[in-house]
Amino acid sequence: MTVPAPRAGVLEISPYVGGESDIEGVENIVKLSSNENALGPSPRAVEAFGRMASSLHLYPDGASDELRAAIGEVHGLDPDRIVCGSGSDELLSLLSHAYAGPGDEVIYPEHGFAMYPIATRAAGAHPVVAPETDFTTDVDAILAAVTTRTKLVFVANPNNPTGTYISGDELVRLREGLPESVLLVVDAAYAEYVGRNDYADGRELVEAGGNTVMTRTFSKIYGLAALRLGWAYCPSNVVDVLQRVRGPFNVNAAAQAAGVAAIRDAGYVQFSRAHNDKWLPWLTDEVRAMGFEVLPSVGNFILIRFPDVEAAFAALQSHGVIPRRVAGYGFPDGLRITVGREEDNRAVVAALGTLVS
Ligand SMILES: *Cc1c(COP(=O)(O)O)cnc(C)c1O
DSSP: OOOOOOTTGGGOOOEEEEEEEOTTTOOEEEESSSSSOOOOOOOOOOOOOHGGGGTTOOOTTTTOOHHHHHHHHHHHOOOGEEEEEEEHHHHHHHHHHOOOTEEEEEEETTOTTHHHHHHHHTTTTTEEEOOOOTBBHHHHHHHOOTTTTTTEEEESSSSSTOOOOOOHHHHHHHHHHTTTSSSEEOOTTTGGGGGOTTTTOOOHHHHOOEEEEEEESSSSOOOOGGOEEEEEEOOOHHHHHHHHHHHHOOHHHHHHHHHHHHHHOHHHHHHHHHHHHHHHHHHHHHHHTTTTOOOOOOSSSEEEOOSSHHHHHHHHHHHTTTTTTTGGGGGGTTEEEEEOOOOHHHHHHHHHHHHHH
16 A cells, blocks of 8 residues: 655654653652753742633734843843744744755754754755764854755754853854854853853854844743743844744743743742752763763753763662653763752762762
């Protein structure tokens, strides 16, 4: 029997594998596999979500007006240049479909976020992988990979799963080295966690021209991963394109309501950030002291490389901890672990300690 064939490229996609969420036979698991906020969302966001229960029969605001206004106010950005999406994943997908297709090339770094190859191939475009240096985005390598077919460049800053970042100056150098016709997408999913004064989330590049987009998410520090909510800050020409290709009601009403409450709760973001500022270095130092290699992360997670990754995985699981395997990201010997609550982080260290004692 003949069945309909999908367009070229689709069957070359390796489906996204999310973080595992259970261990057979273990009840109190600690899920540190998806970089979620270990402290959960702001109570105000939970409350706003609850209030939506009485109006589930109503379509959401298709323009996400209140949410865009709140984001604009909190970040000092023009709401007319913000487009919301069902997770930033949706926006990355829409951008690749709108700007790249068969015969086009999309560049991203070697250990870049898994959505980039998926979004590229789904659009029928050809993925081009730029090597990294010291597990960090290499601007020169990206620029060297540019051809006349290049349409789009994805860079996560900081990157997942490495946790490394490039400076604002490097980002500017990247933009300046790219042809004006190439769309640069700066994926700043972990921007709220970064505490380095040479860091930039890309907004200035968005404002400086018509060819850079910054994407952000409510899934990480805002703790709203279940609701699927992200946004893009764009030049007006890109806003115009996204408005044409997005679904008319792509962001659900509960996500919009919770998002407004979450972004206005600056105290909760600070609280989450302070927790990470304390435990990210603690976890990094403790694991390094055991002799394991930890990449220098500025996010809410660390990537650890092990001489025996299976033994490390088993040790963590026996302590109820679920890490993320990152072989698909080019780290067959690595595990990525999200910064958890205090007791979670201590469980990680106790588990790994059994490997060296
Ligand atoms: C988690 C993550 C996202 C996805 O976020 P959603 O808004 O949940 O789709 C995007 N980019 C990077 C680098 C991430 O780690």
